[in-house]
Structures are given as C-alpha cells and as structure tokens.
Amino acid sequence: MNILIVYYSMYGHIHQMARAVFEGVREVRGAEVEMKRVPETLPEDVLRKMGAMGAQQTMSHIPICTVDELASADAIIFGTPTRYGNMCGQMRQFLDGAGQLWVKDALVGKVASVFTSSGTQHGGQESTILSFHTTLLHLGFIIVGLPYSFNGQKRMDEITGGSPYGASTIAGGQGERMPSQNELAAARFQGKHVAAIASRLYR
Ligand SMILES: Cc1cc2nc3c(=O)[nH]c(=O)nc-3n(C[C@H](O)[C@H](O)[C@H](O)COP(=O)(O)O)c2cc1C
Numbered sequence: 001m002n003i004l005i006v007y008y009s010m011y012g013h014i015h016q017m018a019r020a021v022f023e024g025v026r027e028v029r030g031a032e033v034e035m036k037r038v039p040e041t042l043p044e045d046v047l048r049k050m051g052a053m054g055a056q057q058t059m060s061h062i063p064i065c066t067v068d069e070l071a072s073a074d075a076i077i078f079g080t081p082t083r084y085g086n087m088c089g090q091m092r093q094f095l096d097g098a099g100q101l102w103v104k105d106a107l108v109g110k111v112a113s114v115f116t117s118s119g120t121q122h123g124g125q126e127s128t129i130l131s132f133h134t135t136l137l138h139l140g141f142i143i144v145g146l147p148y149s150f151n152g153q154k155r156m157d158e159i160t161g162g163s164p165y166g167a168s169t170i171a172g173g174q175g176e177r178m179p180s181q182n183e184l185a186a187a188r189f190q191g192k193h194v195a196a197i198a199s200r201l202y203r
Contacts, residue, residue, distance in 0.1 A: 001202045002072060003033045003195055006065050007079030008090040010047075011175040012055040013117040014079040015062075017167060020184040021077050021115065024191025030202075031195040036065035038094035067098045075111035075198035076141075077191060078132065081171075082116055085124030087132050095135055108140030111198045115167040115187055119175070121159060129165040144197055150189040152182045162186040 003025045009015040018035055025033040037059065040047070047053055070076060080087040087095075101107050114129045114136075133143050145165050146153065153162035160182045161168030167186035169179040179187070 001031050001074045001195075001199055003031050003191075003198060004065070004069065004073035004076045005033065005035045005079065005191075006038060006070070006076055006094075007035070008038045008081065008088050009059060009079070009117075010050065010052045010055065010081060010088075011171065012058060013169050013171045013175065013179060014081055014115075015055070015059050016179050017115055017117065017169055017183070017187045018079050020179070020187035021079070021167070021191035024188035024193075025077075025195040027188075027192045028195035028199055030199060033191075033195075035062050036069065037062050038090050039064050041090050041093050065094070067094065067101060070098060071101055071106040073110065074202055075113075075194050077113045077115070077194055079115045079117075080128065080132065082118040082124040082128040085127040085131070087128060087135075095139075098139065102139055105140060109201075110141055111144055111194055111201065112136045112141035113144045113166060113190060113194045115190060117161075117169045117171050117179075119171050119173050121170050125161060125168040126163055126165055129163075129168070133165075142201075144194050146186060146190050147193065150186055150193075152185050152189075155182060158182065166190060
C-alpha cells in the first residue's frame, strides 16, 4: 500500500507537519510512504524577496511530484499553507494539471486528507481545508479528516491548530512560530489514521 504526502511549503511549517504525517503513516504495518513537493511557480528572485530561500534549501532534498504519481498511490495526504483562506497557488496549479487523471477516473475511490498552516490563529485554516475538499470530491477521492479521537484538538490550555477537518499549525505573522508538540501530534495522528483506513480498503 502506497501513501503519498504531497505538499507545498514556503517557510518550512508545512514541511515540518509533513514529516510528522510521514512518521504517523509509518506506524501502520504494510504502509509505504513518500514525501513529495509540488513544483514551485514563483521565480527565485520573488522567493528571495519573500525571505524564503533558506527554508527552500532545507527542503531541496524532497523530490518534486508529478501528477502521474497521484494515480499510483492508494492514499494521498495533501499539505498546503493558506493563501487568503484557500490552498496556495502552487498546489492549485499542480491539481489543475491533473485533468487527464480526472477524465480517466484514475483517482476515484482513493483516500485523501488535508493539513494546513496559517499565519494567524483565525486566518483561514478551516476554509483552506474545506475548500480543498471540493477539488478532492470532484476527483472522486474519499475524504478523511482528523477525528475527535485525537484529543489534542480539544485543548484549552494552549493555543493550538487542529480541527476535525485536519491537522494545522499557526506560523505567526512573521513565520516565527514553528509547529507545537500538540500540532505535530495531530499531524502524526492524521497520517496514522489515513494509513489505517487506506489499509482496510486496500485489503
Ligand atoms: C500571499 C499570501 C497570502 C496569505 N494569506 C494568509 C491568510 O489569509 N491568512 C493567514 O493566516 N495567513 C496567510 N498567509 C500566511 C501563510 O499562510 C503562512 O506564511 C504559512 O502558513 C506558513 O507555512 P509555510 O512555512 O509552510 O509556507 C499568507 C501568506 C502569503 C504569502
């Protein structure tokens, strides 16, 4: 059973969450898992002006995904930072390139799940994941979220991301906050949960 984690990260927050998702998937016996980034659409000088070059270098060893690879996965866990309450343009561009898979029903019946990151606490985490789900439903995916059996999403003693829709982290206005232990635990839980469900379907 192959599980693909497909993500975009500009400053490394989604990258860290993706690594935690990866760890969670690996807890399920029989799950093969790979992390892949979607192609960058911004020119390097723009990334430099946005202060993203350092983070980009730390992620440079993660291979770039092609849309054809989606077809050979049994489950796909997508990670995207929010952009105005929606998925980022890089992810949008990548999924818009999946039309050939769409017309062939190549993704129908696969499991998908989404995790995200935002600058501010109420900056659009839920809308990003829920609007992402629309695209996934058009492609025929079975959507899996982050159930309340992940108790960490009920915490009131600290600021935390995470909702029934999926794991999330709050990066801060300047990207100064990295994912907390609770948010990483949510990402691990989501990875394991998706892999367990995909495993049952696979069998
Ligand atoms: C063009 C743009 C739009 C953004 N829109 C929002 C937004 O609507 N709400 C918010 O909280 N953060 C917003 N952010 C902040 C990003 O979501 C934040 O930088 C990101 O979650 C960090 O994750 P990353 O390091 O993996 O890229 C925006 C950032 C950019 C560059």
